[in-house]
Amino acid sequence: MQPTVWQKVDSRARRILPFGLTMIVLLFGLTPTYIPGLAQITPMYALIAVYFWSIYRPDLMGYGPGFAIGILEDLLTGAPLGVCTLTLLLTQWIVFNRQKFFHAKPFGVTWLMFVLVAFGAVFLKWIVIGLVAENGLTPFGDLFAAYLITVTVYPVIAWMFSKAQTRLLDES
Amino acid sequence: MPDAERYGGTIVKQPTGQISRLGTVKYLVQRFAFLSLIGLTFALMLIGKADTILVERARMAVSDAVTPILRVMAEPAAVISQFVTNLHELAAIREQNADLREANTLLLEWQAVAQTLESENSQLRGLLGTVNDPETRSVTARVVADYGGAFAQSVLITAGSRNGVAKGQAVTTAEGLAGRITQAGYRSSRVLLITDINSRIPVSVGEAGGRAILSGDNSSRPKLNYLGAKSAAAPGDRVVTSGDAGAFLPGLPVGRVVSVDEKNVVVEPFVSRGRLQYVEVLDFGLTGILAEIDRAD
Incomplete structure (x- = not known):
């Protein structure tokens, strides 16, 4: 049976869901909280989202979407162009190369892996920004705090994403 | 089965022989995509270093596009x-507190005005028979996005070139200088805060008015550079803009020296x-911009 136009639109919409949700959390991360001291340690939402979708829906979050999100994050956050892109692509590379390992693992394991991957990502960002920016390395303290927060909010974001996945993606 | 699942659900129905071949092709395509995208990323880094104007335009275009969403x-x-x-504030002191805040803001504004006048005065006295400062116009805008987390210290505001905002203008609050405009889009602009690693502000320190450059380092406390040996700073000294290099109006309050x-x-x-x-x-009354505002009005 040929799918109708609406079914096609519906399935397209479902397929861009991972990308769309990633953009939403990215924009959410930019929203000011008006709470002193919190802006410096904003979690790296894009990293969480790309890591999550690369594990669970690699067909919908390949290198292409990962690259696009990285560019948008670079442009939006004012980071030197290419820094976030590089970090996200390497994160995906790790996940795709260890897909068998990640397959059907309990949540705790993926979280633990995220703790390691995110540390690598923060460290890489710190080095690359230090190399690219004219003024050398930024203090690592705030970055480390941002890392800890990122790792802490991972379960919350992952829970929301997995709900979205079971509701909207699995039935398609 | 894991192989089929690995490359998306659709392949599951294929005969076994094709899975591995399709799998290999897909793997190679993926690998090629990865390497070329990494190459592209490095190319972008170079472009970012070489053609800053192009990158700024791209940043502003994206910012302008998402500003309405961020606003919501x-x-x-x-x-x-x-x-x-x-x-x-809900306790008994609530009302009192609110009043005090209001009064405090007002007083801080007055303090800023008084201090600006004082420094202006001393400069004028030195000059005798001077020309007046150009008229200052201001635009009030809301902060809708806080960019960069720990990597950069900039915010996005809801005023752009259509409101007369242009690159280089000073951004202040009632307390003092917040930063300067680095990119002005049509309906939004990016403000580089004085704490950003790329921020350099010419300032004068203390009552002696020793010149220095205030350099941010992405921490919440910027440092003073190129401070002359004669004009040593002491904790508690007020730091105000010096107006050198025509960057800002002189005398905008910036901060206080906390440690030396x-x-x-x-x-x-x-x-x-x-x-x-x-x-x-x-x-500060740069004529081109003023003309634009008048036309817009």
Whole structure:
């Protein structure tokens, strides 16, 4: 049976869901909280989202979407162009190369892996920004705090994403 | 089975022989995509270093596009922040507190004015028979996005070239200097805060008015560089803009020296990043911009 136009639109919409949700959390991360001291340690939402979708829906979050999100994050956050892109692509590379390992693992394991991957990502960002920016390395303290927060909010974001996945993606 | 699942659900129905072949092709394509995208990323880094104007345009185009969304998203944050503030003040001292805050803001504004006048005065006295400062116009704008987390210290505001905002203008709050405009889009602009690693502000320190450059380092406390040996700074000294290099109007309050050691003179800015909600963009009467505002009016 040929799918109708609406079914096609519906399935397209479902397929861009991972990308769309990633953009939403990215924009959410930019929203000011008006709470002193919190802006410096904003979690790296894009990293969480790309890591999550690369594990669970690699067909919908390949290198292409990962690259696009990285560019948008670079442009939006004012980071030197290419820094976030590089970090996200390497994160995906790790996940795709260890897909068998990640397959059907309990949540705790993926979280633990995220703790390691995110540390690598923060460290890489710190080095690359230090190399690219004219003024050398930024203090690592705030970055480390941002890392800890990122790792802490991972379960919350992952829970929301997995709900979205079971509701909207699995039935398609 | 894991192989089929690995490359998306659709292949599951294929005969077994094809899975591995399709799998290999897909793997190679993926690998090629990865390598070429990494190459592209490095090319972008070079472009970012070489053609900053192009990159700035791209940044502003993206910012302009998402500003309406961010505006909506910032609304609940503002409401929640308001709610939290209200809760804090709910005790018996609530009203008194609010009044005091209001009075404090007003007084700080007056203090800023008085200090500006004082420094202006001393400069004028030195000159005798001077020309007046150009008229200053200002635009008030809301902060809708806080960019960069720990990597950069900049915010997005809801005023752009259509409101007369242009690159280089000073951004202040009632407390003092917050930063300057680095990119002005049509309906939004990016403000580089004085704490950003790329921020360099010519300042004068203390009553002696020793010149220095205030350099941010992405921490909440910027440092003073190129401070002359004669004009040593002491903790408690006020730091104001010097107006050197025509960057800003002289005398805008910036911060206070908190510690001095052999290596660093550390300044605590009067404006704190997290509390930025509404800011004022100052325009020192650069004729081109004024003409544009008049036309817009």
